[in-house]
Amino acid sequence: MKSEGLPDDVFDGRPVVGICNTWSELTPCNRHLRDLAEHVKRGVWEAGGLPLEFPAMSLGETQMRPTAMLFRNLLAMEVEESIRGNPIDGVVLLGGCDKTTPGQLMGACSVDLPTVIISSGPMLNGKHCGEDIGSGTDVWKFSEAVRAGEMKIDEFLAAEAGMSRSPGTCMTMGSASTFACIVEAMGLSLPGNATIPAVDARRAAMSHLTGRTIVDMIKNDRRLSTILTRAHFENAIKVLTAIGGSTNATIHLLAIAGRLGIDLTLDDFDRIGSNVPVQANIKPSGDYLMEHFHYAGGVPALMNQMRDHLHGHLDTVLGQPIETYYEGAKVFNPAVIQPIEEVAGKPSGIWVLKGNIAPEGAIIKPSAASESLLSHTGRAVVFEDIEDYKARIDSPDLDVDENSILVLKGCGPKGYPGMPEVGNMALPKKLLEQGVRDMVRMSDARMSGTAFGTVILHVSPEAEAGGPLAVVRSGDVIELDGPGRRLTLCIDDAEMAARLEIRAAQPKENPHVRGYAKLYYDHVQQAHEGADLDFLVGCSGSVVERESH
Numbered sequence: 001m002k003s004e005g006l007p008d009d010v011f012d013g014r015p016v017v018g019i020c021n022t023w024s025e026l027t028p029c030n031r032h033l034r035d036l037a038e039h040v041k042r043g044v045w046e047a048g049g050l051p052l053e054f055p056a057m058s059l060g061e062t063q064m065r066p067t068a069m070l071f072r073n074l075l076a077m078e079v080e081e082s083i084r085g086n087p088i089d090g091v092v093l094l095g096g097c098d099k100t101t102p103g104q105l106m107g108a109c110s111v112d113l114p115t116v117i118i119s120s121g122p123m124l125n126g127k128h129c130g131e132d133i134g135s136g137t138d139v140w141k142f143s144e145a146v147r148a149g150e151m152k153i154d155e156f157l158a159a160e161a162g163m164s165r166s167p168g169t170c171m172t173m174g175s176a177s178t179f180a181c182i183v184e185a186m187g188l189s190l191p192g193n194a195t196i197p198a199v200d201a202r203r204a205a206m207s208h209l210t211g212r213t214i215v216d217m218i219k220n221d222r223r224l225s226t227i228l229t230r231a232h233f234e235n236a237i238k239v240l241t242a243i244g245g246s247t248n249a250t251i252h253l254l255a256i257a258g259r260l261g262i263d264l265t266l267d268d269f270d271r272i273g274s275n276v277p278v279q280a281n282i283k284p285s286g287d288y289l290m291e292h293f294h295y296a297g298g299v300p301a302l303m304n305q306m307r308d309h310l311h312g313h314l315d316t317v318l319g320q321p322i323e324t325y326y327e328g329a330k331v332f333n334p335a336v337i338q339p340i341e342e343v344a345g346k347p348s349g350i351w352v353l354k355g356n357i358a359p360e361g362a363i364i365k366p367s368a369a370s371e372s373l374l375s376h377t378g379r380a381v382v383f384e385d386i387e388d389y390k391a392r393i394d395s396p397d398l399d400v401d402e403n404s405i406l407v408l409k410g411c412g413p414k415g416y417p418g419m420p421e422v423g424n425m426a427l428p429k430k431l432l433e434q435g436v437r438d439m440v441r442m443s444d445a446r447m448s449g450t451a452f453g454t455v456i457l458h459v460s461p462e463a464e465a466g467g468p469l470a471v472v473r474s475g476d477v478i479e480l481d482g483p484g485r486r487l488t489l490c491i492d493d494a495e496m497a498a499r500l501e502i503r504a505a506q507p508k509e510n511p512h513v514r515g516y517a518k519l520y521y522d523h524v525q526q527a528h529e530g531a532d533l534d535f536l537v538g539c540s541g542s543v544v545e546r547e548s549h
Contacts (some may be wrong), residue, residue, distance in 0.1 A: 015089045017215065027097050040092050072106075084541075091115050116190075123167060135163055139450075149433065186232045213317055256530075279306065298329075304330075361458070369453060369482075376403075378477070405442060415444060443457065
């Protein structure tokens with residue numbers, strides 16, 4: 001390694017810091033991470049460490065086919081083995097776009113070295129016709145307006161041009177911003193990590209300080225296993241609720257807990273978060289964007305406001321209690337971070353639904369739904385797979401009305417494969433033209449954290465694995481009882497058993513004959529377990545007994 005121009009003394013006892021970078025020009029959210037890495041290196045050198053940057057697979061949500069979620073576990077494998085196999089003492093994880101940070105953290109947890117996270121940060125607010133617009137959330141709205149004949153395509157393209165004005169993640173409370181908030185709330189980053197805009201000089205300064213922090217963590221042997229406890233996950237769930245965060249966080253937190261051997265279940269998200277109101281008035285659950293959230297005080301101000309709900313004594317990467325992250329933090333704009341007393345009692349959290357369609361659970365985000373549809377009974381309009389949906393959704397002959405429930409199958413972990421963000425199905429064109437803007441939709445898929453609507457997601461077990469969703473037929477009556485947490489296919493037990501018996505007689509075989517897709521299909525867990533690969537659950541540690549020569 002002296003061929004890199006490193007002097008002799010840097011190999012004499014300095015802590016070696018790996019900088020795991022998911023930079024890529026194919027991932028617009030992460031395209032500035034090389035710059036941030038340079039600031040991390042400054043801090044590492046300053047604190048007496050040796051920084052060495054290495055690449056990891058970059059998962060651009062908007063580019064990866066068939067879906068970035070298919071490759072989250074592959075990234076986790078790569079990160080795990082890169083950390084374990086190389087001579088490093090601690091690692092800084094540079095991620096941003098939705099699946100990069102969770103995948104990196106999953107891999108790091110299975111090695112258990114000192115670890116700290118830097119998120120790429122949100123891009124600047126979108127601008128169109130003098131208004132702030134948000135990536136994802138406003139795309140869905142504008143897209144349906146175009147399909148309804150209310151917006152011309154030229155205006156749609158003009159909005160698109162003003163929406164993505166800088167590097168960084170979606171500036172709505174999408175999955176990337178959600179997980180960045182969770183990382184900060186769990187004390188795995190420095191304060192401000194979630195909300196400082198990607199292009200703000202303060203993110204570069206935070207990266208510099210993070211370089212100092214990782215060296216201190218190595219010297220004091222602060223590993224992930226010595227920091228993270230179940231109580232950290234409870235704080236994460238409560239903050240997830242308070243920010244109106246993405247439903248995707250459920251799958252990622254379950255997978256991370258599985259790597260650490262921490263007992264966390266899908267039911268915990270409902271039980272722990274149900275009494276916490278949504279306080280961050282951020283799209284898609286509210287009106288503002290991440291840049292507004294930062295200027296209003298960010299995650300520290302929100303956590304200070306909800307401090308009575310949190311475990312304040314928990315350890316962090318700084319070796320200080322998490323309460324030091326938010327102690328004394330002020331809310332500078334109560335329209336963005338709303339007072340708890342003003343929002344108490346409104347539907348919030350992640351509701352976990354169970355019933356004969358979803359014996360292992362399904363979820364719905366009430367803060368992004370139409371309250372009038374959270375208790376609803378309707379006739380199923382079934383699409384057997386995504387191709388069936390695309391072929392028929394805009395047909396004038398589709399037998400559907402505004403009270404129907406759209407049901408999409410074949411989009412779970414195995415089914416797509418990879419569990420894509422297609423659960424927020426676009427509504428039938430003929431209903432859009434009638435002014436309908438929301439319907440109950442149900443699938444074994446995910447949806448973008450930027451999306452909205454009365455959407456039932458993550459139905460488990462999935463249809464591809466032979467779950468009851470597979471036997472739902474068009475014309476069946478489905479009852480959603482959100483407040484009662486029930487999801488019921490209104491047929492008797494004998495009819496359900498008969499349908500499932502027919503389905504079991506037609507077992508699905510792995511359609512993938514080689515490569516990662518085959519490995520994934522054979523070993524992926526169901527959504528309620530975190531959709532990790534079954535053989536990756538747990539921790540192998542950092543010790544490698546044999547040398548390379």
